[in-house]
Amino acid sequence: MNYLVTGGCGFIGVNLIRRLQQVDQACGIRVVDNLTVGMREDLTAVAEFTEIGEKNLNEGPFNGVQLMVADIQDQRLAAKGCKGIDVIVHLAANTGVIPSIKEPRYDCMVNVIGTLNYLEAARTNGAKCFVFASSGAPLGEQVPPIHEEMVPRPISPYGASKLSGEAYCSAFYRSFGLETVILRFGNVYGPHSKRKGSVVAKFIKHIMAEEPLPIYGDGNQTRDFIYVDDLVEAIVLAMEKPNISGEIFQIATFREHTVGEVAEELNSLARKYLGRSSPIVYRDKRKGEVRRNFSDIRKAQKMLGFVPKYDLKRGLEKTFLWFLSLINPTF
Numbered sequence: 001m002n003y004l005v006t007g008g009c010g011f012i013g014v015n016l017i018r019r020l021q022q023v024d025q026a027c028g029i030r031v032v033d034n035l036t037v038g039m040r041e042d043l044t045a046v047a048e049f050t051e052i053g054e055k056n057l058n059e060g061p062f063n064g065v066q067l068m069v070a071d072i073q074d075q076r077l078a079a080k081g082c083k084g085i086d087v088i089v090h091l092a093a094n095t096g097v098i099p100s101i102k103e104p105r106y107d108c109m110v111n112v113i114g115t116l117n118y119l120e121a122a123r124t125n126g127a128k129c130f131v132f133a134s135s136g137a138p139l140g141e142q143v144p145p146i147h148e149e150m151v152p153r154p155i156s157p158y159g160a161s162k163l164s165g166e167a168y169c170s171a172f173y174r175s176f177g178l179e180t181v182i183l184r185f186g187n188v189y190g191p192h193s194k195r196k197g198s199v200v201a202k203f204i205k206h207i208m209a210e211e212p213l214p215i216y217g218d219g220n221q222t223r224d225f226i227y228v229d230d231l232v233e234a235i236v237l238a239m240e241k242p243n244i245s246g247e248i249f250q251i252a253t254f255r256e257h258t259v260g261e262v263a264e265e266l267n268s269l270a271r272k273y274l275g276r277s278s279p280i281v282y283r284d285k286r287k288g289e290v291r292r293n294f295s296d297i298r299k300a301q302k303m304l305g306f307v308p309k310y311d312l313k314r315g316l317e318k319t320f321l322w323f324l325s326l327i328n329p330t331f
């Protein structure tokens, strides 16, 4: 199989690439990333790769991992890069609520036009499957657990742009028969997240730097935290399962944990491994952030056979130890 992973130098991308190489050792994986967040060194941590440009882009099957440094807004490169590709996993995005509030137009260009470029490229090159990374953000403020039947009401430009990506995936399946699958990820955490500003990665970085842990609001806001290995397994299932095209799936754990609980658990790991902990400081609640959020994953369980294996405690410990190994390789 030949895969193309947009955003493949990012957090979820590198975890996915590592897993794809385990599932199919003879596969070819083409990464498209503009290196605004993920870097070459992030990809190097999981795979040996060859860097390719427009000139040496082969159009047929290939083996190993290739990196094409490109912006997904580039329609021409998208069309060329998708030649000979069987499966596209579209992860590249302007991620997060806060950047989208700062620059809604840029968020739209990357998340809407960028997605359209790769859907068009997938369709015209005859790709067999297109997996789209969405999130809970399209749904906006809802009474949890959130599920696939809810009417989306985004409260941030990021939610709006991801909803638009979902809409194009649905339309490309129904208009052209392109086999798209939409996965709405919960709050993903795990190894290789050192560049992330999401709560788990941020708290661990503060702990390592001996800094206080900032909580926006009262700490009782909840999220559905999913360990990255479980998330990546859901992506692999989405590629493999027949008869799921055009479908949306919530990919999370069906469990609600508060941000305060995460801070406490990480502090207890800090006491265990570092013999210290970090004080918690409370700051003003941030705009556009939903208060409670967790996902009903029964559709993914039933149709994909998706069962998350990690509980929060075990996942946080594995993540904490990965961060620790960056500063002390004996961990």
Ligand SMILES: NC(=O)c1ccc[n+]([C@@H]2O[C@H](COP(=O)([O-])OP(=O)(O)OC[C@H]3O[C@@H](n4cnc5c(N)ncnc54)[C@H](O)[C@@H]3O)[C@@H](O)[C@H]2O)c1
Binding pocket: 006, 007, 008, 009, 010, 011, 012, 013, 032, 033, 034, 035, 036, 037, 038, 039, 070, 071, 072, 073, 090, 091, 092, 093, 094, 095, 096, 110, 114, 133, 134, 135, 136, 184, 185, 186, 187, 188, 189, 196, 198
């Ligand atoms: N991490 C989470 O908790 C989470 C939750 C819900 C949804 N998602 C979605 O999953 C996907 C992957 O998230 P992640 O956490 O790995 O993010 P990430 O920021 O670590 O990775 C995204 C990668 O995309 C690249 N990129 C950004 N803009 C690009 C552009 N215009 N052209 C080419 N490459 C570009 C970045 O350089 C980065 O390497 C995103 O679509 C995100 O919205 C993530």
